[in-house]
Amino acid sequence: MDTLEAVRRRRAIRAYDPTYHIDDAQVEALLHAARHAPSAFNIQHCRFVVVKDPELRRELRKVAWDQAQVTDASVLVVVCADVDAWKKNPARYFDGAPKEVQDQMAGMIHDYYSGREWVQRDETMRSAGLAAQTLMLAATAEGYQSCPMDGFDYDAVGKLINLPADHVVAMFVVIGRGTQEALPRVGALPDSEVIITDRFPAG
Ligand SMILES: Cc1cc2nc3c(=O)[nH]c(=O)nc-3n(C[C@H](O)[C@H](O)[C@H](O)COP(=O)(O)O)c2cc1C
Secondary structure, eight states, X not given: OOHHHHHHHOOBOOOBOTTOOOOHHHHHHHHHHHTTSOOGGGOOOEEEEEOOOHHHHHHHHHTTTTOTHHHHSSEEEEEEEETTGXXXXXXXXXXXXXXXXXXXXXXXXXXXXXXXXXXXXXXXXXXXXXXXXXXXXXXXXXXXXEEEEOOSOHHHHHHHTTOOTTEEEXXXXXXXXXXXXOOOOOOOOOHHHHOOXXXXXXX
């Protein structure tokens, strides 16, 4: 499947065959694809929590508006991110590059993130969004259906997965064999509202 076809075919699917199994090697391949998503300064903020424990899936569903896909999809990934990744030995994000490059990049990371809490958080969300979409496109290319989700209680989810204090939950991505067609596409805003050339109209 070419990229544009995967982009068009990916839809948010909410009903899944609960008996359908995707094996670990395939899940790993999808996650490795997601890991090719870009991240600012190559910091790789994302942490992918693959929830395999059926009881934990049930608990997560309870705090996710009882949305069936949380338990019924073959795979549930809680896409998280480390807000403090920028200060955890950042030279390692350039491991394999010359030492002077590592030092230079570590210095740039320090200067860019230090004291800018909003940047620290925004960067994790940008990275997580790109990783989640890459994961869903990879799943589409492999013939699966998926759904991004943030309809859940973030604090409750954090507790259930032992989220470290310096991490955030960005969203869920579920993947599996869908059992219903995507809803018709509705409500598309006109290009004239969404695509802007050069500048927003003044005033
Ligand atoms: C950040 C985010 C959170 C979402 N949360 C949910 C959710 O909790 N439950 C759900 O069924 N769909 C959820 N969706 C899916 C959207 O409803 C869906 O992407 C949108 O209606 C467009 O449909 P499409 O993805 O099929 O094109 C979410 C999408 C995004 C991007």
